[in-house]
Every structure is written in structure tokens, then in C-alpha cells.
Amino acid sequence: MHPRTLFVPLAFLASPSFADADPPRVYAQDGPVQIAGALETVFDWTTDRCEDYQIPDLPVRAFRDGDGQVSLILSHDSARRMTGPDFDSLTLSCDVLMSSAQNSAPDMFSNIEWIAATWIEGETVHALLHNEHQGNRYTDCTSADYFSCWYNTITYARSDDAGASFHRPIPAPDHLVASIPETYRPDEGIFGAFSPSNIIEHDGAYFAFIKVQTHPFGEQHVCLMRTETLGDPDAWRYWDGFGFNGHFADPYRDDLRALRATTCTPIALPDIAQMYEGITWNTELERFILVGTSSDPARDPNPFGFYYALSEDLVNWAPRVPLLEVHLPWRATGPETTYLYPTLIDHTAPGQNFDTSGAEAYLYFTRLNFGSGHLDRDLMRVRVEIGAAE
Structure with missing residues (x-):
């Protein structure tokens, strides 16, 4: 299954043509990690699921086997995976x-x-x-x-x-x-x-x-x-x-x-708060990049959504920076579209475990189409550009 591009540049995410009542918004800032592409659907629960309880319910994890086949795990209490020769040619297996x-x-x-x-x-x-x-x-x-x-x-x-x-x-x-x-x-x-x-x-x-x-x-x-x-x-x-x-x-x-x-x-409690979802060593910045779900009361206005932080040693972290503003489940008042589980994957990373990133990667995350109480959840991704450290 090829990812389906829903619309072009994310600068237009707030346009009336997009289905979400509260769509993701790129947070305007000048840091080295920037949203740079269109939002794509990787797994559509409505059309792709093997059974109703198949949902991407944690950050997805990827690895490449000895034959070069990529596995992308969509985890729930009965986990399944998508496989293929690359991330643009993944097909879903219904095997648990x-x-x-x-x-x-x-x-x-x-x-x-x-x-x-x-x-x-x-x-x-x-x-x-x-x-x-x-x-x-x-x-x-x-x-x-x-x-x-x-x-x-x-x-x-x-x-x-x-x-x-x-x-x-x-x-x-x-x-x-x-x-x-x-x-x-x-x-x-x-x-x-x-x-x-x-x-x-x-x-x-x-x-x-x-x-x-x-x-x-x-x-x-x-x-x-x-x-x-x-x-x-x-x-x-x-x-x-x-x-x-x-x-x-x-x-x-x-x-x-x-x-x-x-x-x-x-x-780094004040700096990364409760961010934990995805970590890579970035060869452009020569730093670790941590991505996760957060907000930042020190900012006015305070964007809720997906953030990143940088570190040289995994222990000490620069203050987190907003990357993509999204509607989070704990701020919903009803069956609203919300977002969770960000992680960063560089499709071209060397090795088998995608634990490094370079100048370009993809932010993968889950869209909960009717909130936490509904099974309709899609796996999304968007391209991210990563520049040299200042």
C-alpha cells in the first residue's frame, strides 16, 4: 500500500478543504528541525484494517531484515506489521x-x-x-x-x-x-x-x-x-x-x-517534560533528537502538540521546541479528532534499526479520528528537514 498524500503544503493545513475541525498546524520557528512536506496517510483504519481492534496504538517501530525488507510495526494488544522493500511500498499483513x-x-x-x-x-x-x-x-x-x-x-x-x-x-x-x-x-x-x-x-x-x-x-x-x-x-x-x-x-x-x-x-525534567516517544542520533546536527508530545507553559501562546529537543549526551537536553501543533486527547471535550504517538524515522538511515537520522526524515504519528474512545485511528506521516547546527 502506497501512502496517500492528502493535500499539499502544510502551510495550507487550516484550509476548509481539510476534513479535521482542528487540523495540525506548523509552529512558526527558526530551529534546525522543520516540517517540510505534505501530510500522508500510511495506514487508513477504514479501508486497511484486518479487524476492528487493529489500530496504531503506540509510536510505530521500524527495522530492516537481512534481505532488505522493511518492517513497520503497528502495535496494539495484538500486534501486526506492514512490510515491503521500502517505506513507499509497504503492505499490511493480517498475521498477528x-x-x-x-x-x-x-x-x-x-x-x-x-x-x-x-x-x-x-x-x-x-x-x-x-x-x-x-x-x-x-x-x-x-x-x-x-x-x-x-x-x-x-x-x-x-x-x-x-x-x-x-x-x-x-x-x-x-x-x-x-x-x-x-x-x-x-x-x-x-x-x-x-x-x-x-x-x-x-x-x-x-x-x-x-x-x-x-x-x-x-x-x-x-x-x-x-x-x-x-x-x-x-x-x-x-x-x-x-x-x-x-x-x-x-x-x-x-x-x-x-x-x-x-x-x-x-x-531533564524542566527541559523535555514527559517527552519519550522517539530518539535518533542526527548526523547533520551531531546531536540526539528526541521527539514527543508536550506543551510549554513558558511560551505565550502555549502550543500543545509534538515537540523536539536536542542533546549531545542523552542526559542533558536543550529546552524542547514546538514542531507541529495538534489537538491532544486530554484537551478534547467530545469525539474530536486528536493526535498522539510521534516518532522520527529516516527512511535512508544506514543499518537495520533506523536509530539515526540525517538531513531528511519523516515524523510518523497517529490520528484519532473520533477521539480516544473510538477505534478509527490512522497512521500518518510528514516529511521533516533537519539543518546544520547554528
């Missing part, structure tokens, strides 16, 4: 890559699972899973409310056939990668470790960002974690302010002394 384990025990970290990040080596694809214990499905959640009984962890899965299928080679609960030091508390809110970014290789190690929401106050921040052994879920260490010394604990099995030191340190 992995279904959720649906284990009802919160201490097994294997309930409702999304493939959130991948890294291919030969025929092996390592994966980080976003695992939601959806307590509203079970009787201990007396409110039966999804947002009151949501406990999240990050776990490990693997493909041994270049991404055609994924399994859990390490039995639960030892497949746990990251968690908060508290156990599941029904009817107390949303807590846990969420939604890893794509994996990036740097200086002989692998890195990913995660979002954390702590208990009991629900404070949110972004953590950075690192490993040298992708196949060992226990090998990930988080940045603790001095180095990658922090060890994620199992809140059900580790002792109190271990748990006291397992809340990971926020990364």
Missing part, C-alpha cells in the same frame, strides 16, 4: 505477531501487552513490551474503571524469525525489565513504568527512554535506561544522576532495602 498473555495475576507482569520497541540482530529481534495490568477486568477492582486500576510494567519478548512472530523466551515474572517499587493497588489510579521509546545504540551500548508515574501521588517523569545485553531483561540499568547504576527491582519479590533505591531519576 504476538497476542497478549492475559495473565490476571499482577505479580506476573503478563496481562495486556504491546510491542513497544525493537532491535534486530541477524534473525533475532529483541523487543520491549508495554504491559498493562488492566485491573478493571477483574473483581478486585471494585470501581471497574480502567483508569483507576491500571498498573504498568515493561517486559521482554523476542522474535527468532526476523519479526514474523514474537514469543516470551524467559518465563514470567523473570521477563521483567522495568517497574516502579510499588505493587498493584486497585482503585488508586494509574501507576508504573510505561511505553519505552525506540532502542538506540551508542558507544557500544543500547539505550531507551521510559515514562514513569509514581505512587501514590501520580508524579510523572522520563527515565533513561541502558544495557549491553538486549537478551537479558535483568541487565537494564537506569541513570541515577551519576551513572547507569540503578537496578529496577521486582516489587513483589525484592526486599525493602532494594526497593528503596529503585525509583529512577528524572531526565
Whole structure:
């Protein structure tokens, strides 16, 4: 399926011919990362879906196998992928890559699972899973409310056939990668470790960002974690302010002394806020580019939407800069068109994992055509130009 160009230059996104009541708007600024193309549809839920629950429900992840075939994972609790020789020739497969384990025990970290990040080596694809214990499905959640009984962890899965299928080679609960030091508390809110970014290789190690929401106050921040052994879920260490010394604990099995030191340190909290969705090393800027969903109260007016930030070392970040102003779900008052899950992919990046970018890349994101409560969600993309650092 070839992407369908919906309209030409984004400067005209607010024209009455566009279907959205509140379409994306390019934020006028002079930074080195700029929207430069037309908005395109990569996956149209109305015409392309295999079944109703097939939706792009996290940032898409891409890799290239040994035969040069590109895989683009559209992740939900039953993940599928698009494949082809390049990003303009992707076709959708209805084969399910992995279904959720649906284990009802919160201490097994294997309930409702999304493939959130991948890294291919030969025929092996390592994966980080976003695992939601959806307590509203079970009787201990007396409110039966999804947002009151949501406990999240990050776990490990693997493909041994270049991404055609994924399994859990390490039995639960030892497949746990990251968690908060508290156990599941029904009817107390949303807590846990969420939604890893794509994996990036740097200086002989692998890195990913995660979002954390702590208990009991629900404070949110972004953590950075690192490993040298992708196949060992226990090998990930988080940045603790001095180095990658922090060890994620199992809140059900580790002792109190271990748990006291397992809340990971926020990364550049004033500068990147809760941005975590996509990371690349950019060869033009010689800096890392992080993209994510944010706003900035220091700006007047304050644009809500997709931002980027730059860093030389993954730990210290320049203040985030707005890139594309979009309507976000938590600002919607009804079944409105909203947007989520930005990530940056350079189609021409060397290697197999698209963890670098150059002078041109594409911003991929999800358009929720009738808001969060509806399944009609399309995968979109728009070309981005990246200039030399000032």
C-alpha cells in the first residue's frame, strides 16, 4: 500500500478543504528541525484494517531484515506489521505477531501487552513490551474503571524469525525489565513504568527512554535506561544522576532495602517534560533528537502538540521546541479528532534499526479520528528537514 498524500503544503493545513475541525498546524520557528512536506496517510483504519481492534496504538517501530525488507510495526494488544522493500511500498499483513498473555495475576507482569520497541540482530529481534495490568477486568477492582486500576510494567519478548512472530523466551515474572517499587493497588489510579521509546545504540551500548508515574501521588517523569545485553531483561540499568547504576527491582519479590533505591531519576525534567516517544542520533546536527508530545507553559501562546529537543549526551537536553501543533486527547471535550504517538524515522538511515537520522526524515504519528474512545485511528506521516547546527 502506497501512502496517500492528502493535500499539499502544510502551510495550507487550516484550509476548509481539510476534513479535521482542528487540523495540525506548523509552529512558526527558526530551529534546525522543520516540517517540510505534505501530510500522508500510511495506514487508513477504514479501508486497511484486518479487524476492528487493529489500530496504531503506540509510536510505530521500524527495522530492516537481512534481505532488505522493511518492517513497520503497528502495535496494539495484538500486534501486526506492514512490510515491503521500502517505506513507499509497504503492505499490511493480517498475521498477528504476538497476542497478549492475559495473565490476571499482577505479580506476573503478563496481562495486556504491546510491542513497544525493537532491535534486530541477524534473525533475532529483541523487543520491549508495554504491559498493562488492566485491573478493571477483574473483581478486585471494585470501581471497574480502567483508569483507576491500571498498573504498568515493561517486559521482554523476542522474535527468532526476523519479526514474523514474537514469543516470551524467559518465563514470567523473570521477563521483567522495568517497574516502579510499588505493587498493584486497585482503585488508586494509574501507576508504573510505561511505553519505552525506540532502542538506540551508542558507544557500544543500547539505550531507551521510559515514562514513569509514581505512587501514590501520580508524579510523572522520563527515565533513561541502558544495557549491553538486549537478551537479558535483568541487565537494564537506569541513570541515577551519576551513572547507569540503578537496578529496577521486582516489587513483589525484592526486599525493602532494594526497593528503596529503585525509583529512577528524572531526565531533564524542566527541559523535555514527559517527552519519550522517539530518539535518533542526527548526523547533520551531531546531536540526539528526541521527539514527543508536550506543551510549554513558558511560551505565550502555549502550543500543545509534538515537540523536539536536542542533546549531545542523552542526559542533558536543550529546552524542547514546538514542531507541529495538534489537538491532544486530554484537551478534547467530545469525539474530536486528536493526535498522539510521534516518532522520527529516516527512511535512508544506514543499518537495520533506523536509530539515526540525517538531513531528511519523516515524523510518523497517529490520528484519532473520533477521539480516544473510538477505534478509527490512522497512521500518518510528514516529511521533516533537519539543518546544520547554528
